[in-house]
Amino acid sequence: xxxxxxxxxxxxxxxxxxxxxxxxxxxxxxxxxxxxxxxxxxxxxxxxxxxxxxxxxxxxxxxxxxxxxxxxxxxxxxxxxxxxxxxxxxxxxxxxxxxxxxxxxxxxxxxxxxxxxxxxxxxxxxxxxxxxxxxxxxxxxxxxxxxxxxxxxxxxxxxxxxxxxxxxxxxxxxxxxxxxxxxxxxxxxxxxxxxxxxxxxxxxxxxxxxxxxxxxxxxxxxxxxxxxxxxxxxxxxxxxxxxxxxxxxxxxxxxxxxxxxxxxxxxxxxxxxxxxxxxxxxxxxxxxxxxxxxxxxxxxxxxxxxxxxxxxxxxxxxxxxxxxxxxxxxxxxxxxxxxxxxxxxxxxxxxxxxxxxxxxxxxxxxxxxxxxxxxxxxxxxxxxxxxxxxxxxxxxxxxxxxxxxxxxxxxxxxxxxxxxxxxxxxxxxxxxxxxxxxxxxxxxxxxxxxxxxxxxxxxxxxxxxxxxxxxxxxxxxxxxxxxxxxxxxxxxxxxxxxxxxxxxxxxxxxxxxxxxxxxxxxxxxxxxxxxxxxxxxxxxxxxxxxxxxxxxxxxxxxxxxxxxxxxxxxxxxxxxxxxxxxxxxxxxxxxxxxxxxxxxxxxxxxxxxxxxxxxxxxxxxxxxxxxxxxxxxxxxxxxxxxxxxxxxxxxxxxxxxxxxxxxxxxxxxxxxxxxxxxxxxxxxxxxxxxxxxxxxxxxxxxxxxxxx
Ligand SMILES: Nc1nc2c(ncn2[C@@H]2O[C@H](COP(=O)(O)OP(=O)(O)O)[C@@H](O)[C@H]2O)c(=O)[nH]1
Ligand SMILES: [Mg+2]
Numbered sequence: 001x002x003x004x005x006x007x008x009x010x011x012x013x014x015x016x017x018x019x020x021x022x023x024x025x026x027x028x029x030x031x032x033x034x035x036x037x038x039x040x041x042x043x044x045x046x047x048x049x050x051x052x053x054x055x056x057x058x059x060x061x062x063x064x065x066x067x068x069x070x071x072x073x074x075x076x077x078x079x080x081x082x083x084x085x086x087x088x089x090x091x092x093x094x095x096x097x098x099x100x101x102x103x104x105x106x107x108x109x110x111x112x113x114x115x116x117x118x119x120x121x122x123x124x125x126x127x128x129x130x131x132x133x134x135x136x137x138x139x140x141x142x143x144x145x146x147x148x149x150x151x152x153x154x155x156x157x158x159x160x161x162x163x164x165x166x167x168x169x170x171x172x173x174x175x176x177x178x179x180x181x182x183x184x185x186x187x188x189x190x191x192x193x194x195x196x197x198x199x200x201x202x203x204x205x206x207x208x209x210x211x212x213x214x215x216x217x218x219x220x221x222x223x224x225x226x227x228x229x230x231x232x233x234x235x236x237x238x239x240x241x242x243x244x245x246x247x248x249x250x251x252x253x254x255x256x257x258x259x260x261x262x263x264x265x266x267x268x269x270x271x272x273x274x275x276x277x278x279x280x281x282x283x284x285x286x287x288x289x290x291x292x293x294x295x296x297x298x299x300x301x302x303x304x305x306x307x308x309x310x311x312x313x314x315x316x317x318x319x320x321x322x323x324x325x326x327x328x329x330x331x332x333x334x335x336x337x338x339x340x341x342x343x344x345x346x347x348x349x350x351x352x353x354x355x356x357x358x359x360x361x362x363x364x365x366x367x368x369x370x371x372x373x374x375x376x377x378x379x380x381x382x383x384x385x386x387x388x389x390x391x392x393x394x395x396x397x398x399x400x401x402x403x404x405x406x407x408x409x410x411x412x413x414x415x416x417x418x419x420x421x422x423x424x425x426x427x428x429x430x431x432x433x434x435x436x437x438x439x440x441x442x443x444x445x446x447x448x449x450x451x452x453x454x455x456x457x458x459x460x461x462x463x464x465x466x467x468x469x470x471x472x473x474x475x476x477x478x479x480x481x482x483x484x485x486x487x488x489x490x491x492x493x494x495x496x497x498x499x500x501x502x503x504x505x506x507x508x509x510x511x512x513x514x515x516x517x518x519x520x521x522x523x524x525x526x527x528x529x530x531x532x533x534x535x536x537x538x539x540x541x542x543x544x545x546x547x548x549x550x551x552x553x554x555x556x557x558x559x560x561x562x563x564x565x566x567x568x569x570x571x572x573x574x575x576x577x578x579x580x581x582x583x584x585x586x587x588x589x590x591x592x593x594x595x596x597x598x599x600x601x602x603x604x605x606x607x608x609x610x611x612x613x614x615x616x617x618x619x620x621x622x623x624x625x626x627x628x629x630x631x632x633x634x635x636x637x638x639x640x641x642x643x644x645x646x647x648x649x650x651x652x653x654x655x656x657x658x659x660x661x662x663x664x665x666x667x668x669x670x671x672x673x674x675x676x677x678x679x680x681x682x683x684x685x686x687x688x689x690x691x692x693x694x695x696x697x698x699x700x701x702x703x704x705x706x707x708x
Contacts (some may be wrong), residue, residue, distance in 0.1 A: 002251035004073040004365040005296060006277045010076045010320075011516055012063075012093045014121075017082030020133040022060050023046045025079045025102060030097045031189070032068030032075075034350060038261070047351035048079040051096045053354075061451060063089040063306060064319055065349045065365055070268040075656045076365045082113045084675065085445035088394050088427030092118055092305045092376065095392045096320040096365060099245075099275040100128040101267075106140035106166065106255070110148040112675040115649070118153060127245045127276055129252045131267060135163040136170040152649065158214055159207055159253045159271075161263075161478035166198065168461045173255060173263055174200055175577070176207035177237075177270075211389060214250050215240025238274060244278050278363025284322055287388040292323055296362045299322030300332065303389040307376045310446060311459055319351075320365050320390055323603055325383065327359040332380035333451040334387045339379060347426040360632035375423050382446075382533030394426045396680060397442030398666040401449065402522030404439070411463050415439070417460035428452060435529055435569060446667050471660045473697065474531070474612040475563035475570045475604075480505045481601035484579070487595035495501050498591035500544070500552060504603045507534050507572045514576050521546075523553065530573025533560060537694035539551035544580040544592070551589035552577055555596030564604045565611060565694075566701040571686075575600065612686040614659040617642070619680050621650040626673035633672055637661035656684060 013021040026046045030038045039045035044055030048064040060081040060323050067076045078093040080086075100121050104114060121196040132145050133398060142163050150157045156304055164172035164181065173182045174196055181200075182191035196204050218240045232240065244250035254270065257262025262329060294439035304317040326332075328346045333339070335619050347354035347367040354480055360366040374380060379389045405414040418430045418441070429442040434648035443449050449466065457463050482503045489496040503514060513519050514536065521537040538547065542554075555599065580595075618639070622630055642654040662681060669677050689697070 001157050003361060003364060004277060005279050008277055008361075008363045009073050009099065009271050009275055010078075010097045010278065010363070010365060011099045011101050011271060011275070012078045012080060012090075012126075013103060013537045014080055014090060014107070014113035015082055016105065016117075017059060018084065019103040019108075019111070019113075020106040020258045021079050021082065021103050022046050024131070024133060024256070024264065025066060025077055027261050027264045028075075028077060029066060029068055029350065031261065031414070032065070032070050032268065036069045040259075042553060045530065047353070050352040053451065059083070061086055061089075062308070063093045064351055065367065066351060067348055067365075068268070071272045073272040075268060075271055075362070078365075079626070081247075082160040083084050083447060084113065084116055084670075085448040085451075087444065088346050088425065089306075089651060090117060091120060091394060092426075094124050094126060094394050096303070097126060097330050099271065100126045100262035100659040101271075102128055102130050102272065103708050104130055104132045104145050104149060104280050106132050106134045106142050106145050106521055107137045109141070109145045110152050110248050114275065115676070116678065120634065125248055127248060129245070129254065129270075130157065131263075132253060132255045133258050135166045135255050136168065136260050136262070138329070140166045142166045142169075142255060145634070148355075148410050149253065154253065156209065156249055157251045157253060158213065161254050161266075162203075162207075163255050166708055167487075169386050170257060170260070171262065173266070174204050175239075175266065176204050176210055176269070179204060182263075182266065184260070184262040188257070191560050208604055210692050211241070212237060214244060214418045218243040218247070218249065228491055228497045241274050242276070242280070245274060246280055248327070253364050257274075258300055270692050274669050285390040290389060292389070294362045295323060296325050298324055299385040299390070300326050300330065301379060301381050301385065301387045302326055302332065304371075304374060304376055305392070307374075309420060309424055315371055316367060316369050317374065318367055320367070321362050322379075323362050323387075325359055325361050326366070328357070329663055331383065333385075334384060335379045335381060337373060337378075340383070341371045343371075345369065351434050376426055380632070392426070395444065397427065397429055397444060398679070399443050399449065399664065400440060400441070400469055402436070402438040402440050402468045403464040404467055406465060408464055413460070413462045414456070416462055417456040417462050418655075421456060425452070433469075433472075435472050437570045438467075439471055440469055441466075442664075446664075472529075472614060473566055473568040473689075474529075474564050474610055475568050476531075477504060477604060477607035478611060479608050481603045481607035483599050483606065485595050485599035485602060486581070487591050487598065489591075495583075495586040496588070496591040496594075497581075497583035497586035498588075498595040499581035500577060500592065500595040502596070502599050502603060503576045503578060504607055505574045505576075506607075507532055507574040511574070514574075523548070525553075525557070527560070527569065527571055529571070531569075532573075533557065534574040536574065536576040538578040539580070540575050544577070544582055545587075548582070548587070549577070550591065550612050551592040552596040556591035556600045558593070559597045559600045559604075564601045565609055566697050567705075568611070570604075571612075611689045611697055613688050615656050615682045615684045615688045616659055616681045618653075618655045618657050618663060618665075619682075620653040620655070620669070620677060621647060621679070622653070622669075622673050622677035623649075624651055626676050627651045627653070629672045630669065630677065633668065657681075658689075 023123040025048045031034045041058045063080045080090045160177045171184045181194045181196045182360045213315050216222045222240045226426045278294040283293040304319045332343050372435045381618045386609040431440040437507045484501040486499040517538040523535040525533040563570040639657040647653045
């Protein structure tokens with residue numbers, strides 16, 4: 001029998017890297033009896049950081065699913081990485097959790113990672129609580145950390161506990177909810193319950209009253225009873241807190257020492273007593289706008305929130321049962337591709353350890369292996385049901401690089417590996433750019449790229465080098481020019497002859513017909529890379545047969561694809577063919593194509609050609625302190641500042657910046673702001689490059705041509 005929905009608690013551990021999430025998880029597993037010995041991140045033997053790379057780095061990279069039994073509940077715990085590069089793991093874990101547990105480091109207070117993740121808590125509207133960890137540290141400052149949290153996240157942040165003696169001598173917690181003091185034995189574990197000492201009674205009582213008031217405010221009935229009796233019964237208090245937490249009206253604060261195993265049991269108790277079960281949460285949104293309540297009756301719906309490929313077992317899929325009951329052997333249909341998948345075995349996970357189970361009920365998290373064609377962000381249903389759980393919106397990539405295999409022969413293998421990684425990691429986008437003739441990776445940051453490289457080396461046995469992506473420059477012209485070209489070849493047998501006269505002009509919408517030419521035919525080509533070629537056939541008196549017009553246009557288009565200045569795409573040009581010559585025997589399509597290409601190239605050079613570059617809008621959110629450095633740096637990037645504003649706790653800068661100046665900007669911004677900044681970039685327009693840069697680009701292209 002699976003666990004009942006109302007007894008399931010799905011919690012995700014969040015927080016800045018190093019605050020102690022993985023250690024805290026290990027402690028919970030130990031306290032709940034799931035493991036008999038506690039590992040440490042330093043020794044690389046925790047249940048959560050089981051991946052070799054995590055052990056090597058002593059830091060989490062992937063989200064890890066674990067579970068414990070505590071009192072009536074099965075608590076599913078997802079430990080997440082704290083580094084911003086792996087925010088995809090955080091977002092997907094938050095999607096399937098019902099309570100977010102944000103850890104704060106008592107020696108550092110609110111950190112950058114805390115702030116970035118808080119934005120997601122607000123966005124997802126998940127009930128949340130704080131745990132101030134490391135109160136045993138000699139530099140721990142519980143009060144300052146609490147104050148920062150209240151300042152930053154608002155008065156809904158409410159202390160439920162405080163450490164009596166923070167620092168190296170830490171062993172007691174005052175609990176204002178239960179109005180009791182927990183005193184821990186030297187090596188932690190189960191505390192002794194004691195009366196709150198007289199010196200702490202006033203503070204504890206004031207905190208307790210604040211909790212009672214906050215709970216009473218959640219509901220009219222509670223409020224009435226509170227006014228009548230001046231307090232709330234234990235049951236009423238619990239009800240009020242439950243409602244308040246569920247509605248994001250109350251964010252409780254607890255404290256603990258994960259390394260000394262002091263405080264985790266009480267936190268699990270609170271999760272069991274007060275935190276929402278999946279049934280307490282609002283019905284889940286479906287893609288079609290309707291909602292799905294979490295109930296065991298009716299058809300089964302599951303959602304895959306994470307997939308990872310391992311050499312040993314192939315695809316390992318992590319999922320949440322959103323409705324119904326999933327039994328081993330069940331067949332479900334993938335709503336994205338209509339494929340049927342058989343769930344031959346179901347598991348509960350504790351890191352890499354998996355325990356087989358017969359069924360999983362609505363609300364539970366589980367694992368299966370060997371699904372054939374199902375990936376992250378897909379929903380599977382009992383046959384005949386067509387539900388699609390609202391997909392996870394992963395953050396947009398922020399770092400863009402091109403990749404090459406060390407040897408050209410490995411290209412195919414590399415592409416296959418990248419596509420497999422892309423399937424399991426939706427925060428990576430792989431793009432084959434025809435214009436740039438490069439394979440681009442759009443990722444979250446340098447560390448993200450390094451991990452991808454490591455994984456494709458380990459798992460797929462192929463490597464890659466990162467190179468700078470080319471900039472998709474464009475070429476155009478700024479004034480009219482006329483040119484002719486005669487192509488003539490006499491080699492032995494059949495000769496080749498064609499002569500083409502053309503006028504080229506910068507094209508703009510609504511321009512008048514060319515002066516002194518009579519237009520017989522107009523063709524407008526929308527170029528695949530944007531912009532237009534307008535082709536006018538103005539031949540009078542049959543100097544060139546109209547049957548050659550296609551070949552002539554083709555010759556021009558060929559040169560427009562690889563422009564005369566830098567080999568970039570050309571755009572927005574009008575070409576009028578107004579004269580020429582042909583030969584009754586030697587003229588053919590090929591000859592006219594070649595003549596047109598050459599005439600176009602020569603005319604282009606005479607018409608004050610201009611290189612255009614892509615300009616992006618950069619929206620930066622940063623802390624006050626980082627503002628000056630970021631603005632100073634933007635000035636070195638040919639940026640035009642469009643606006644500045646404050647947005648919540650951030651400063652907002654909007655700027656127009658050439659793409660060529662944005663290489664690795666995410667890493668640069670991170671170091672300029674110590675991580676207290678984020679940005680998005682969106683394509684805005686093409687604009688002329690300055691003269692000196694144009695000269696440099698043309699020169700560089702010449703060198704490249706000579707090398708080839
Ligand atoms: N003193 C002290 N150190 C801790 C505590 N919890 C974690 N640490 C240490 O903090 C470091 C980071 O811990 P880890 O669990 O990897 O943090 P995570 O990045 O949030 O998962 C490790 O060196 C831990 O030993 C604690 O409660 N007290
Ligand atoms: Mg960790």
